[in-house]
Amino acid sequence: MNKFVKILLTLGLIGGALFAIVVVLKKNKAAAAAKTEIVAQTNSTVSVRVETVKKSSPEISVLANGNFEPFQELSFSAEKAGRVVNVFVKEGDYVKKGQVLATIRVDQLNVDLQTAEANFQNAQTDLNRYENAFRTGGVTQQQLDQARLNLANAKSRVQQSTINLGDATIRATINGIVNTRKIEPGSVVAPGTALFDIVNISRLKLKVNVNEAQVAQLSVGKPVKIKASVFPDKTFSGKIAFIAAKADEALNFPIEIDVLSNPGNQLKAGMYGTAEFDFPQQRAIVLIPRAAFVGSVNSNELFVVKNNKAELIKVTSGRVLGNQVEILEGIQEGEQVITSGQINLTTGTAITIIP
Secondary structure: HHHHHHHHHHHHHHHHHHHHHHHHHHHHHHHHHHHHHHHHHHHEEEEEEEEEEEEEEEOOOOEEEEEEEEEEEEEEOOOEEEEEEEEOOOOOOOEEOOOEEEEOOOOOOHHHHHHHHHHHHHHHHHHHHHEEEEEEEOOHHHHHHHHHHHHHHHHHHHHHHHHHHOOOOEEOOOOEEEEEEOOOOOOOOOOOOOOEEEEEEEEEEEEEEEEEHHHHHOOOOOOOEEEEEEEEEEEEEEEEEEOOOOOOOOEEEEEEEOOOOOOOOOOOOOEEEEEEEEOOOOEEEEEEEHHHHHOOOOHHHEEEOOOOEEEEEEEEEEEEOOOOOEEEEEOOOEEEEEEEEEHHHHOOEEEOOOO
């Protein structure tokens, strides 16, 4: 009997232990299922970053690159044929307007001038004789008029010969520095032969190009900051002197800027320069990050947050200002745009905003 009781007690203990194990397993299974459901719910959302839309006044400055050029630059060519007799300047010399640079020997022009002067004297003598004869009736009015015409023609030939001979003396027509001398005494030149290149660098100008949106903000006389690549820590002042009335083939407008400050003539013609145009303060506009657009700015599509879900909308974009894009229509101040994670989104996708 005692043995039978012991068996029953043993079986009871074993059954209680099994029951306890079953209860614990069921609890663990329920807890695991609950955790799995939570994880599944969390993984069903897409993590994104957002930015709140707001209006701001952009500070617009535009940089345009170009080269410094001399204020004036002229290439002198021979107008008459002949042999160079004298050259009075060398490369690097400063010359003034009207200064003689070189002379050309033109024997034929000297002969032409002497002949013209002799013909003029003969015509003057003939006219005097005809006028005296006309008073006594020795010549007709027609003969007198012809003598006067001959004198006028002779005078014109003297003037033309004098001009031709004067062209044999090469004079500077601008102030500047002789940049290139292309002749030597003894050189034989023909009409059109290059003689000298003279540049006036007392003032420099910077030539740049701007697009149609930028040129609308510019006007002649507007101050401009100028930088030179060889002097990165220095700023020079200038002002707009010329704005082209017509765009070039690339739809850019050439601009010329007078350099107002060049202490010590540090800037040289041919150097690389940058003009910085400061545009006036702009009105407040809606700006969003460029990264918010799906694909590119040209798509005009982006996602906004609506009730913790993503919604794809169409907008009308305006100017691209660095990493920001102006929005003309389609979104309001205070809305939230999604700036990262768009590749995993469609309209209605639940989202989790991360910092």
